[in-house]
Amino acid sequence: MPGEALIVVDMQRDFMPGGALPVPGADGIIPVVEECIRKFKSRGALVVATRDWHPPDHMSFRERGGPWPRHCVRGTEGAEFVVELPEDAIVVSKATEPDREAYSGFEGTGLSGILREKGVVRVYVCGVATEYCVRATALDAVKEGFETYLIRDAVKGINPADEEKALEELQSAGVKLVDCSSV
Numbered sequence: 001m002p003g004e005a006l007i008v009v010d011m012q013r014d015f016m017p018g019g020a021l022p023v024p025g026a027d028g029i030i031p032v033v034e035e036c037i038r039k040f041k042s043r044g045a046l047v048v049a050t051r052d053w054h055p056p057d058h059m060s061f062r063e064r065g066g067p068w069p070r071h072c073v074r075g076t077e078g079a080e081f082v083v084e085l086p087e088d089a090i091v092v093s094k095a096t097e098p099d100r101e102a103y104s105g106f107e108g109t110g111l112s113g114i115l116r117e118k119g120v121v122r123v124y125v126c127g128v129a130t131e132y133c134v135r136a137t138a139l140d141a142v143k144e145g146f147e148t149y150l151i152r153d154a155v156k157g158i159n160p161a162d163e164e165k166a167l168e169e170l171q172s173a174g175v176k177l178v179d180c181s182s183v
């Protein structure tokens with residue numbers, strides 16, 4: 001429906017099993033995410049895909065004292081999308097500056113302006129990782145005033161306990177949980 005956007009968070013090779021920063025089982029949600037994309041596309045919703053798009057010397061990498069192995073370096077194979085996206089999908093690159101981390105797709109990307117300009121009032125979030133970039137993106141969506149849904153069977157976390165905690169926090173913040181089959 002017009003007024004709706006699906007936000008697909010960081011479905012990139014490095015976050016899949018075998019990648020540089022694997023989210024266990026994340027390849028299992030690929031078909032579900034693709035089904036969501038088809039559904040939303042066919043009902044005229046906007047499809048947004050965020051991507052982690054780091055410079056080679058990003059501050060979040062271990063060699064700079066950060067918490068993560070080097071991942072999703074811009075232009076590399078590891079940063080490529082693993083889901084089929086519609087031609088008119090809006091691609092949002094985040095955490096593109098060496099000295100700044102950004103987990104949220106809204107952070108430093110202009111995404112909220114883009115969505116408002118297109119008349120979006122309701123967003124559905126899916127992708128990885130639930131307790132990092134999905135969490136931050138959904139929380140910012142609420143803060144920006146969008147009616148926010150999280151597609152429970154189309155997200156995956158790194159750590160199950162942290163994922164569960166994030167889902168509870170999101171619900172307290174007003175995010176509603178749905179399944180791909182019920183949207």
Ligand code: VGL
Nearest residue numbers: 010052128129132133134
């Ligand atoms: C992410 C850790 C580091 C994510 C990105 O997409 O959730 N997690 N960079």
Ligand code: ZN
Nearest residue numbers: 052060072095
């Ligand atoms: Zn990252």
